Each structure stands twice: as C-alpha cells, then as structure tokens.
Amino acid sequence: VTWLELPPDSLFGPANLPYGVFEAGGRDGGRRVGVRVGDSVLDLAAVLDDPVFAEPSLNAFMAQGRARWRAVRARITDLLTDGRARKNVELALRPLSAVRLHLPFEVGDYVDFYASENHATNVGRLFRPGGEPLTPNWKHLPIGYHGRSGTVVVSGTPVTRPRGQRRGETAPTFGPSQRLDFEAEVGFVIGVGSPLGVPVPASEFADHVFGVFLVNDWSARDIQSWETVPLGPFLAKSFATSVSPWIVPLEALAPAQVRPPPQDPQPLPYLAGPGHTGFDLALEVRLNGQVVSRPPFATMYWTPAQMLAHMTVNGASTRTGDFYASGTVSGPDRDQRGCLLELSWGGAEPLKLPDGSVRSFLEDGDEVTITATAPAADGGRIGFGEVTGRILPAG
Amino acid sequence: VTWLELPPDSLFGPANLPYGVFEAGGRDGGRRVGVRVGDSVLDLAAVLDDPVFAEPSLNAFMAQGRARWRAVRARITDLLTDGRARKNVELALRPLSAVRLHLPFEVGDYVDFYASENHATNVGRLFRPGGEPLTPNWKHLPIGYHGRSGTVVVSGTPVTRPRGQRRGETAPTFGPSQRLDFEAEVGFVIGVGSPLGVPVPASEFADHVFGVFLVNDWSARDIQSWETVPLGPFLAKSFATSVSPWIVPLEALAPAQVRPPPQDPQPLPYLAGPGHTGFDLALEVRLNGQVVSRPPFATMYWTPAQMLAHMTVNGASTRTGDFYASGTVSGPDRDQRGCLLELSWGGAEPLKLPDGSVRSFLEDGDEVTITATAPAADGGRIGFGEVTGRILPAG
Numbered sequence: 001v002t003w004l005e006l007p008p009d010s011l012f013g014p015a016n017l018p019y020g021v022f023e024a025g026g027r028d029g030g031r032r033v034g035v036r037v038g039d040s041v042l043d044l045a046a047v048l049d050d051p052v053f054a055e056p057s058l059n060a061f062m063a064q065g066r067a068r069w070r071a072v073r074a075r076i077t078d079l080l081t082d083g084r085a086r087k088n089v090e091l092a093l094r095p096l097s098a099v100r101l102h103l104p105f106e107v108g109d110y111v112d113f114y115a116s117e118n119h120a121t122n123v124g125r126l127f128r129p130g131g132e133p134l135t136p137n138w139k140h141l142p143i144g145y146h147g148r149s150g151t152v153v154v155s156g157t158p159v160t161r162p163r164g165q166r167r168g169e170t171a172p173t174f175g176p177s178q179r180l181d182f183e184a185e186v187g188f189v190i191g192v193g194s195p196l197g198v199p200v201p202a203s204e205f206a207d208h209v210f211g212v213f214l215v216n217d218w219s220a221r222d223i224q225s226w227e228t229v230p231l232g233p234f235l236a237k238s239f240a241t242s243v244s245p246w247i248v249p250l251e252a253l254a255p256a257q258v259r260p261p262p263q264d265p266q267p268l269p270y271l272a273g274p275g276h277t278g279f280d281l282a283l284e285v286r287l288n289g290q291v292v293s294r295p296p297f298a299t300m301y302w303t304p305a306q307m308l309a310h311m312t313v314n315g316a317s318t319r320t321g322d323f324y325a326s327g328t329v330s331g332p333d334r335d336q337r338g339c340l341l342e343l344s345w346g347g348a349e350p351l352k353l354p355d356g357s358v359r360s361f362l363e364d365g366d367e368v369t370i371t372a373t374a375p376a377a378d379g380g381r382i383g384f385g386e387v388t389g390r391i392l393p394a395g
Numbered sequence: 396v397t398w399l400e401l402p403p404d405s406l407f408g409p410a411n412l413p414y415g416v417f418e419a420g421g422r423d424g425g426r427r428v429g430v431r432v433g434d435s436v437l438d439l440a441a442v443l444d445d446p447v448f449a450e451p452s453l454n455a456f457m458a459q460g461r462a463r464w465r466a467v468r469a470r471i472t473d474l475l476t477d478g479r480a481r482k483n484v485e486l487a488l489r490p491l492s493a494v495r496l497h498l499p500f501e502v503g504d505y506v507d508f509y510a511s512e513n514h515a516t517n518v519g520r521l522f523r524p525g526g527e528p529l530t531p532n533w534k535h536l537p538i539g540y541h542g543r544s545g546t547v548v549v550s551g552t553p554v555t556r557p558r559g560q561r562r563g564e565t566a567p568t569f570g571p572s573q574r575l576d577f578e579a580e581v582g583f584v585i586g587v588g589s590p591l592g593v594p595v596p597a598s599e600f601a602d603h604v605f606g607v608f609l610v611n612d613w614s615a616r617d618i619q620s621w622e623t624v625p626l627g628p629f630l631a632k633s634f635a636t637s638v639s640p641w642i643v644p645l646e647a648l649a650p651a652q653v654r655p656p657p658q659d660p661q662p663l664p665y666l667a668g669p670g671h672t673g674f675d676l677a678l679e680v681r682l683n684g685q686v687v688s689r690p691p692f693a694t695m696y697w698t699p700a701q702m703l704a705h706m707t708v709n710g711a712s713t714r715t716g717d718f719y720a721s722g723t724v725s726g727p728d729r730d731q732r733g734c735l736l737e738l739s740w741g742g743a744e745p746l747k748l749p750d751g752s753v754r755s756f757l758e759d760g761d762e763v764t765i766t767a768t769a770p771a772a773d774g775g776r777i778g779f780g781e782v783t784g785r786i787l788p789a790g
Contacts, residue, residue: 109545114626127625135624140567141560145626146541146633150504150714151591160592162709165536165663172535174663196546196635197555197790223709229530230522231509231540232627235709238541240591268560268569314557314618314630315790319545395592395710 002080006038011383013038014080015376017073018246018385019058019211022099031056031102035076036246036385039096046092047079048072058105058247062191062210063320069191069210073251101245103154104213105189108322110152110241111311112185112217113144115302117261119330122342127225139265142302142310144324147217148238155244155387161364161394162239164223176394177220179347180362183328184285184295184338184370185215187243188304189321196317202273205305208318211247212279212304214370214387215325218242221341221361241325244387248374252382256280256374260303267306270313275305279374281384283329285338286369290353295329295338297372364393397475401433406778408433409475410771412468413641413780414453414606417494426451426497430471431641431780434491441487442474443467453500453642457586457605458715464586464605468646496640498549499608500584503717505547505636506706507580507612508539510697512656514725517737522620534660537697537705539719542612543633550639550782556759556789557634559618571789572615574742575757578723579680579690579733579765580610582638583699584716591712597668600700603713606642607674609765609782610720613637616736616756639782643769647777651675651769655698662701665708670700674769676779678724680733681764682757685748690724690733692767759788 124133191210519528586605619631
C-alpha cells in the first residue's frame with residue numbers, strides 16, 4: 001500500500017507510473033526523466049542513482065530493455081510504498097504546475113496505420129461514394145504509411161493552419177486549408193530496436209514496445225484529397241503531429257488487455273501469435289472544452305502487435321524512438337467517431353456543440369484535447385493525460 | 396593550378412571535392428569527415444584545425460551554413476594549389492582502398508518525390524492501362540511521400556530480398572518478392588534546417604541544401620501494387636534505400652545548372668523563383684557490370700528547388716540531415732529508363748543483357764550500380780562515385 005495521499009479516483013496512482021521528460025527550470029537544471037505521480041512529477045535522477053534518467057529524452061532508458069523496465073518500475077513502486085523512503089521521495093516530487101513537459105523521446109521513424117474498420121469504412125464511403133468502402137487489401141494487412149518525424153510536437157504546442165493546394169474548378173487553388181481536422185489516435189513507441197533483415201513476430205511485441213501514448217494526427221482534408229493519389233498523404237499531415245507527454249508503460253496496461261474483434265478472413269500466419277491482443281482504452285475528444293466523441297480503442301480491427309509484425313515483415317529494422325500510431329480510432333456509433341471528417345460527414349452534417357457553436361472543420365482559435373483512460377488492476381482506472389493543441393491562423 | 400598529380404580525366408579533381416565519412420581503422424581511429432581527391436580521401440580533421448571534421452557524420456559541418464561551406468571549400472582548394480602545403484596534405488591522404496566509407500550523414504526525415512514526367516507516365520500506363528497516365532494533380536505539384544529513414548544504408552550494403560503479401564487469385568499470397576526492382580534517383584540533403592511554420596522559398600534552395608548524391612530506392616513491385624491503395628507505398632520500399640557515400644557540394648554543380656523542361660500549366664507562384672533550375676547530371680545504371688540505362692537528370696519536370704518549396708509550403712520544418720530524393724530518373728528514350736519496371740515494361744518485354752542473360756526483375760546475386768557525372772567549370776566532368784548493392788536471397 002502506498003504512502004501517497006492521492007484521491008481514490010486518481011488516474012496517476014501506483015498502478016500507472018507513466019514516464020515523461022520535464023524541465024523544472026531555474027537552479028534545478030535542464031530536461032530529465034520523471035514519472036507522473038498524482039499531480040506531481042517524481043524526479044527520477046534524484047531518487048535513483050542512474051545517469052540514464054538525467055538524459056533529456058527517454059531513449060537511453062527505453063533502449064535498456066524489458067527486464068530493466070520491469071526492475072525500474074518495481075523499484076519506483078517500492079519507493080512509493082516504503083514509508084522509510086517517503087521523505088526522500090517527497091523532496092524529489094515537483095508539482096506539475098511548476099515544470100514544463102517536453103517531447104518524451106527523440107523520434108526516429110513515425111508510421112501511421114489505418115487500423116479502425118469503422119474509420120476506414122466511413123472514409124471509404126465519403127471519398128469513394130458508390131464503391132466498396134474498404135479497399136480489397138484492407139482486411140488482409142494493416143494499411144500504413146510513413147509520416148514526418150521532424151514535425152512531431154508535444155501536447156500544448158500551437159498548430160498553425162497550413163497553406164496548400166486544393167482541388168479547383170479548372171486549376172487548383174492555393175491558400176489556408178479550409179477543412180482542417182484532428183484525428184484521435186494511440187501511439188506505440190519502440191524501446192528495443194530490431195536489426196535489418198529480422199522481422200519482429202507479433203508474439204515479441206512486449207519485448208520491443210516500451211509504452212503507449214495519445215496522438216493527434218492533424219489533417220488538412222482539402223490538401224489531402226487533392227494530393228493523395230497516387231502516393232498517399234503528404235503535406236496534408238506533415239505540418240504537425242501532436243503527442244501526449246506521458247508514456248504509459250506496457251506493463252501498466254496488462255489489465256486493459258481485451259480480445260480484439262474477430263478477424264475474417266483469417267489473416268496470414270505472420271499476423272497471428274500470442275501478442276495479438278486488443279487494449280480497452282477509452283478515448284475522449286473535447287473541442288473547446290466540450291466532449292465531441294468517445295472513441296473506444298477496443299474496437300480496433302488490427303492490434304498493435306499485428307502492426308509491428310507487419311511493419312517489419314519485409315525485414316525493415318526498427319530503432320529506439322521509432323513510433324507507430326493506430327490511425328484514427330472510431331467506434332461504430334456516431335458519437336464514437338475520431339475525426340471531424342466523420343463526425344460532420346464530410347461537412348454535410350455539421351456538428352452542433354453544447355455551447356451553440358457549429359463545426360464541420362476546425363476554426364482558428366479552436367482547441368482540441370484528447371484524453372484516455374484504461375482499467376487498472378485494482379478495479380480503478382489509469383490515465384494517459386492529454387494531448388492538446390490550439391489552431392493558430394495561417395501565418 | 397593544383398599540385399595534385401591526377402589523370403586529366405579524373406572525376407575527383409579540385410572542381411569536385413565531395414565530402415564523406417570514412418574510417419581508416421587501426422591506430423587511425425574512428426569515423427570522421429573526409430574529402431575525396433582522386434582515388435584518395437583527405438582527412439580533414441588532420442589538415443584543418445576544427446573538431447567539426449572529427450565528427451562521425453557530416454551533420455555538424457552541414458549545420459554551419461553556406462558561408463562556412465564556401466570558406467571550407469576555398470580553404471581546401473588553397474591547400475591543393477599551394478605547393479608549401481603539399482607535404483602536410485599528402486600525409487593526410489589515405490588511399491580509398493585502405494578506408495571504409497560510412498553513411499555520410501545522420502538521416503532525419505526522408506522524402507521521396509516522383510518528379511520525372513517520363514517515369515510517371517510510364518508507370519501510369521503500366522498500372523492504370525486505358526486511363527490517363529498522369530493523375531490530374533501531377534503537373535500542379537511535385538508528388539511526394541515520406542520514406543523510412545532507419546533503413547537508409549550506404550553503398551555496398553547487401554540488400555536482402557523482402558518477403559511480403561502479393562495480390563492472389565482469391566486471397567493474397569505471401570513470400571519473397573518476385574518483382575524486385577531498383578530505382579535510379581538523385582538525393583538532396585538539408586544542411587541548414589528551417590523552423591516550423593516557415594516555408595522555404597524556391598529561391599533559398601542553395602541556402603538550405605548542402606549537396607547532392609545518388610540514391611537507389613529499391614522497390615518490390617508486387618508488394619507495392621497490393622498495398623499501395625489508398626495510403627501509398629510502405630513495405631514495398633521500406634526494407635532498404637541505398638545512398639552513395641560522397642556528397643557533392645552544390646557549389647561544385649554550378650556549371651551543371653541547366654534550364655529545366657518547360658512547365659505547362661504554369662505552376663503556382665510558390666513553385667517559381669530564381670532557384671528553380673535543372674541540373675545536367677548524366678546517370679548510368681549497370682546490372683552485373685553491364686550498362687542497362689543512362690537516365691538524364693536534366694529531363695526532370697520538377698526541379699530540386701521546387702521540391703523543397705513544396706515540401707515546406709505547409710509550414711513543415713526541416714532539419715540538418717533531412718533529405719529528399721527526386722524519384723526515378725527516366726528520360727524519353729527506352730534506354731534512359733531508371734527502373735526495371737519500365738525497362739522490361741512490367742515484365743512484358745524482358746531486358747536482354749550483353750552477356751546473354753535476361754531480366755524482367757532482379758534475381759538473387761544481382762548487383763546494381765548507379766553512377767553519375769556532371770559538367771565541371773574547366774570543361775571536364777566531375778563524378779558522384781557510385782551507389783551499389785547486391786541482392787541476397789530472402790532470409
């Protein structure tokens with residue numbers, strides 16, 4: 001039992017212990033690794049005698065591997081339950097309000113999947129009306145593509161509305177995107193990489209993936225629809241991708257494992273295996289403070305272990321700090337759709353918000369916040385924190 | 396006039412001076428920056444008193460900017476013309492045969508374009524027979540997508556044939572790619588990055604791009620054709636991308652500037668500007684030592700400055716070490732096509748090689764080597780070295 005005095009419904013108790021990178025400022029020095037406990041961050045370099053936590057990113061720690069991740073988590077749990085450690089630990093706790101959170105890891109490659117059947121079906125209906133909503137390959141492999149790593153930003157970073165080309169009557173027009181959107185997604189960061197030529201089986205998912213976080217894959221739908229054939233999304237997505245600052249360790253999500261939806265047809269053997277599990281994460285999307293969607297991650301057709309197995313089946317290597325995201329999380333219900341494109345049905349059915357405002361796509365000044373929780377072992381829930389961002393007008 | 400005793404037709408005389416990263420091994424220590432002179436590499440850390448050249452990549456030097464690139468090039472030129480420096484410089488020359496060449500820079504993001512009209516037209520005819528060969532957007536913007544940075548390898552690295560899903564009669568099949576291909580491309584590396592939200596005008600191309608090199612964007616055509624709709628190429632390309640070890644400074648290519656092909660329709664203003672120039676690079680592709688193609692880079696529809704302007708027009712930032720490639724370089728003639736897909740017309744017209752062998756796609760053991768030269772100021776030519784790789788059987 002912890003000596004921490006947290007409210008019983010805290011999403012950041014000892015069952016969670018997500019890692020991040022914080023900066024206390026002043027005499028307290030530069031960026032280093034912390035663990036979120038309640039509304040504080042525990043300065044790991046101060047309580048554990050290991051320079052890996054004095055690094056400005058999680059990469060060095062993530063590269064140490066699963067046995068070490070377990071050992072450090074057990075050690076932190078000890079510190080939070082051993083009354084004799086209390087005084088020392090309390091000296092190393094900083095209130096969240098007094099620190100600045102940074103990008104938690106140095107990003108290598110970023111792959112974005114398209115793993116929600118509800119999302120892909122809705123988008124197929126909107127973009128290819130009259131045709132089959134899902135492409136013939138969709139149920140055989142998790143569709144994915146590479147995103148831009150250099151424009152991954154931490155939650156809170158403002159997002160400037162991108163300019164670009166849109167389809168026009170006779171020639172394309174150019175200007176600020178008129179169909180700016182969010183996409184509520186879940187991200188998975190590689191801790192231990194894999195060498196070139198060696199695929200990672202789905203069963204080894206937990207040996208490679210360090211943890212889980214939230215992603216907002218901002219998307220300019222008008223730029224996307226004009227540029228995307230034949231080589232896929234490019235400038236419609238590359239202007240910014242926001243991530244939440246806390247990485248929830250995979251170990252904390254063991255109680256959240258659920259059976260994923262049945263897959264029919266049966267996927268090829270390399271996509272099967274014991275690591276093939278779903279996760280019962282409950283996402284929530286707020287627009288200017290008002291809930292507009294509650295996407296259920298448990299409904300995702302392809303699982304994170306399958307995504308990793310697919311991403312490497314061609315022999316592609318992975319590195320510490322590579323991450324992949326699930327693609328927009330959308331459930332079967334209307335209020336479970338993970339982007340405005342679906343929520344407003346391409347603008348045909350604008351979304352009415354509780355405060356009386358109406359949205360088909362994002363307006364300047366709009367703030368989008370994605371949060372999530374998952375079941376914890378003690379019957380309570382753990383939290384992911386949030387990924388938030390406000391839209392600035394095109395510069 | 397240089398004191399170097401090089402053959403008059405050397406491609407690596409004082410008009411070139413490309414940068415790379417080499418390792419001499421033994422007592423001579425680890426990776427550091429060198430300049431190729433004839434068939435030797437000049438150890439820059441030994442002759443210029445600057446720790447930036449003792450780094451294991453070009454990134455730190457590239458980040459110093461154009462004025463510094465010019466100054467260092469001028470200094471090296473001085474050393475190679477000043478007879479008094481000869482003895483010292485000769486002590487710092489290592490024969491190429493005695494060093495190992497490494498990836499010349501740490502790769503940030505990798506974007507691959509699709510900028511050859513001949514290539515895009517041929518591919519359109521092959522993949523969408525009966526339809527318009529070019530998509531409606533093609534002449535309005537340089538189509539591009541993000542590739543995988545973590546699998547960029549230096550010339551000489553063997554390439555293992557990837558496994559993956561291919562389209563089947565009723566269900567996809569799985570196994571080693573049966574349509575493995577090369578793509579002869581030209582790459583451009585960012586020296587000085589640009590901040591988020593600030594597009595780089597075409598006219599500022601030479602302030603950001605440090606230099607030019609050769610790229611082989613290995614492609615598995617069967618994997619590609621099955622996975623590519625709707626989000627573009629992914630595993631068909633992500634298993635390996637090979638790059639040549641020498642980065643030819645943009646300054647050395649001033650004499651290679653040519654007027655690019657006319658663009659009709661006139662592109663949007665952000666794609667115009669004084670930096671919009673073509674480069675007269677003559678590529679050559681050899682398969683097992685036999686020339687199979689001579690792609691002319693001067694025929695590219697979109698220029699490198701336009702690619703950079705497009706890539707950043709949405710506000711995407713760039714970083715030192717980001718690079719972008721042109722896409723397959725194909726000229727109008729049959730023997731100027733930059734990939735086997737075009738050379739064998741999708742396998743319908745297998746390529747006959749001088750040694751009597753026949754190829755539609757690459758076989759295990761095949762070696763592909765791409766070289767290039769460009770006009771130099773003195774009426775001679777400068778070389779890019781080569782990017783080469785041999786196909787290993789699927790593991």
